[in-house]
Amino acid sequence: MKILVAVKRVIDYNAKVRVKADNTDVDLNNTKMAINPFCEIAVEEAIRLKEAGSASEVIVVSIGPKACQEQIRTALALGADRGIQVETADYPESLNVAKLLAQVVRDEQPGLIIMGKQAIDSDNNQTGQMLSALLDMPQGTFASEVKLEGDKAQVTREVDGGLQTLSLNLPAIITTDLRLNEPRFASLPNIMKAKRKPLAVTSPETLGVELKQHSTLLKVTPPTERSAGILVNSVDELVEKLKNEAKVL
Amino acid sequence: MAILVIAEHDNSTLKGATLNTITAAFEIASKTPGSELHLLVAGRDCQSVAEEAAKVDGVSKVLVADDASYEHQVAENVANLISQLGKDYSHIVASATSNGKNILPRVAALLDVGQISDITAVESEDTFQRPIYAGNAIATIQSLDSIKVITVRGTAFPAASIGACVESNAEITNIDSPASSDLARFVSEEVAQSDRPELTAAKVIISGGRGMGSGENFSILEQLADKLGAAVGASRAAVDAGFVPNDMQVGQTGKIVAPELYIAVGISGAIQHLAGMKDSKVIVAINKDEDAPIFSVADYGLVADLFDVMPELQLKL
Numbered sequence: 001m002k003i004l005v006a007v008k009r010v011i012d013y014n015a016k017v018r019v020k021a022d023n024t025d026v027d028l029n030n031t032k033m034a035i036n037p038f039c040e041i042a043v044e045e046a047i048r049l050k051e052a053g054s055a056s057e058v059i060v061v062s063i064g065p066k067a068c069q070e071q072i073r074t075a076l077a078l079g080a081d082r083g084i085q086v087e088t089a090d091y092p093e094s095l096n097v098a099k100l101l102a103q104v105v106r107d108e109q110p111g112l113i114i115m116g117k118q119a120i121d122s123d124n125n126q127t128g129q130m131l132s133a134l135l136d137m138p139q140g141t142f143a144s145e146v147k148l149e150g151d152k153a154q155v156t157r158e159v160d161g162g163l164q165t166l167s168l169n170l171p172a173i174i175t176t177d178l179r180l181n182e183p184r185f186a187s188l189p190n191i192m193k194a195k196r197k198p199l200a201v202t203s204p205e206t207l208g209v210e211l212k213q214h215s216t217l218l219k220v221t222p223p224t225e226r227s228a229g230i231l232v233n234s235v236d237e238l239v240e241k242l243k244n245e246a247k248v249l
Numbered sequence: 250m251a252i253l254v255i256a257e258h259d260n261s262t263l264k265g266a267t268l269n270t271i272t273a274a275f276e277i278a279s280k281t282p283g284s285e286l287h288l289l290v291a292g293r294d295c296q297s298v299a300e301e302a303a304k305v306d307g308v309s310k311v312l313v314a315d316d317a318s319y320e321h322q323v324a325e326n327v328a329n330l331i332s333q334l335g336k337d338y339s340h341i342v343a344s345a346t347s348n349g350k351n352i353l354p355r356v357a358a359l360l361d362v363g364q365i366s367d368i369t370a371v372e373s374e375d376t377f378q379r380p381i382y383a384g385n386a387i388a389t390i391q392s393l394d395s396i397k398v399i400t401v402r403g404t405a406f407p408a409a410s411i412g413a414c415v416e417s418n419a420e421i422t423n424i425d426s427p428a429s430s431d432l433a434r435f436v437s438e439e440v441a442q443s444d445r446p447e448l449t450a451a452k453v454i455i456s457g458g459r460g461m462g463s464g465e466n467f468s469i470l471e472q473l474a475d476k477l478g479a480a481v482g483a484s485r486a487a488v489d490a491g492f493v494p495n496d497m498q499v500g501q502t503g504k505i506v507a508p509e510l511y512i513a514v515g516i517s518g519a520i521q522h523l524a525g526m527k528d529s530k531v532i533v534a535i536n537k538d539e540d541a542p543i544f545s546v547a548d549y550g551l552v553a554d555l556f557d558v559m560p561e562l563q564l565k566l
Contacts, residue, residue, distance in 0.1 A: 013521075017385035026386050094354070095363050120501075123381055124366045129324070129354035138432035139324055141351050144495070154436065159347040160449070160504070162496050165436040166323070172432075178485070178502055179495050214363030218376065219389040226527055229548035231539075235561045238533065241549055242566075246531045248453075248510040249477075249566065 001111035003046040003055045007039040009068040010121040019222045035071045038116025041176040044183040047079035054148045057081045064091050076194035077186035083199040096211045098130035103207040117142050117175040128175035138168040142177040250339035256290045258298040265450045266344040269403035274342045275307045281374040285309040293320035303419040304412040311421045318429035324352045325430045332359035345400035362394035369405035383501040384524035404507035451480035453510045458484040460515020464492040473563045484522045500525035515555045518543025
């Protein structure tokens with residue numbers, strides 16, 4: 001069984017986010033970029049399934065300008081077998097990404113698709129669910145545990161009140177939550193080896209997918225800053241302030 | 250045209266988040282001429298939810314889809330129902346809870362439209378604000394689709410009231426359900442049992458971070474929480490360290506909360522945590538490191554060892 005993993009190139013989660021002075025977008029010039037952390041967990045899960053003998057090949061897909069090949073190479077260094085870049089001028093909206101991925105899935109016929117539950121730039125949390133709908137496949141979102149049993153996947157999901165377990169018919173789509181696993185670091189020999197692994201480049205035209213605009217970004221502004229309050233010196237003072245000044249007790 | 254709001258419930262009562270979502274939907278309706286609010290209750294033996302929903306102010310119609318396949322809100326079935334029903338609506342709105350996030354993008358794709366996630370303000374019938382980059386920027390987005398599919402961040406809108414105008418009870422209509430799919434099957438559920446309020450509904454939250462040192466030490470917070478009727482939360486660092494389960498996590502990757510009072514104990518205040526709680530009305534930080542970033546958002550900061558001051562705080566509150 002092949003496993004397909006989608007990864008997105010995003011701002012490094014430690015980098016500081018700056019809004020452009022003209023409020024048109026976030027300024028990503030000279031900003032450190034990385035694999036979206038949830039996508040990295042997806043790569044790790046796929047590699048572990050391959051190491052456990054449940055998968056024969058791990059294919060990693062990224063959609064975006066040429067720079068996203070860097071993130072594909074990172075995934076290859078972690079242990080994925082080959083990469084596919086769908087070259088686009090920009091980073092398309094979720095539904096367009098889902099349509100491009102759906103065509104890659106039809107071409108590659110993986111038994112399982114793993115992706116991050118959300119990207120830490122747009123924070124949409126949509127693409128996995130949309131892909132499932134387009135392919136009429138079951139979805140196991142926000143997964144904290146995945147077990148493959150024959151032609152089914154048992155997925156434990158992080159939900160608001162606790163955990164929910166679903167049994168999904170394969171092929172299925174799984175989106176990862178934080179506790180699914182802890183991704184490994186790529187070793188230097190594996191980084192070198194990754195440079196020789198195959199990486200195919202395709203395009204929306206080749207895939208026969210027409211991209212459509214569903215929304216317009218009108219403006220990006222910094223959030224209203226919360227100003228620091230005061231330091232109190234004792235528990236007594238804190239209790240007094242909460243009761244008499246803030247009046248929350 | 251009408252706006253369809255998806256009710257969140259456990260087949261017996263309506264979840265609080267739905268009331269905030271109704272307020273957001275009502276704001277959209279007030280900016281969309283000639284529109285009214287319909288509420289969909291999809292579940293199993295969920296008549297009591299429908300009756301409760303009919304009393305929520307602003308709702309003019311409650312649609313009930315009662316079917317075994319909706320009992321556990323399995324996305325494949327609920328999304329099919331909503332997408333068929335949704336073709337006749339201008340907006341489809343749900344709470345940005347784990348359930349809403351699971352189901353609604355599937356609905357959007359079935360309708361071939363985009364989704365605007367996690368809105369925090371309504372500017373017009375098609376333009377909304379939403380946080381991006383973990384709340385480090387606010388985007389204003391205009392939807393170009395004929396049907397607007399939206400999830401709502403509950404903490405950004407007040408809760409709609411129930412039964413303020415008694416005579417305006419909404420009409421309840423039972424609707425047919427499309428054939429169910431067996432692609433995904435519910436196996437089991439592990440709901441954390443607690444007498445304390447849910448994090449997203451609590452008026453007071455006490456959260457612990459890595460500074461708590463261990464899961465056992467969270468009992469210090471629990472004792473104070475029980476005294477104040479508060480919920481207990483945690484930072485991602487405390488979850489990653491294995492002190493407490495992930496459903497207690499407050500932050501960008503956990504729950505977004507905005508209580509009246511948020512007490513952060515032994516939490517340094519990483520951006521990802523601040524993203525989940527900085528809209529709280531009053532923030533108290535207790536940390537022994539005076540340079541901890543949490544103090545930059547706290548209304549009241551106390552630089553002290555939490556193990557020294559928490560017992561005293563419990564006595565005096």
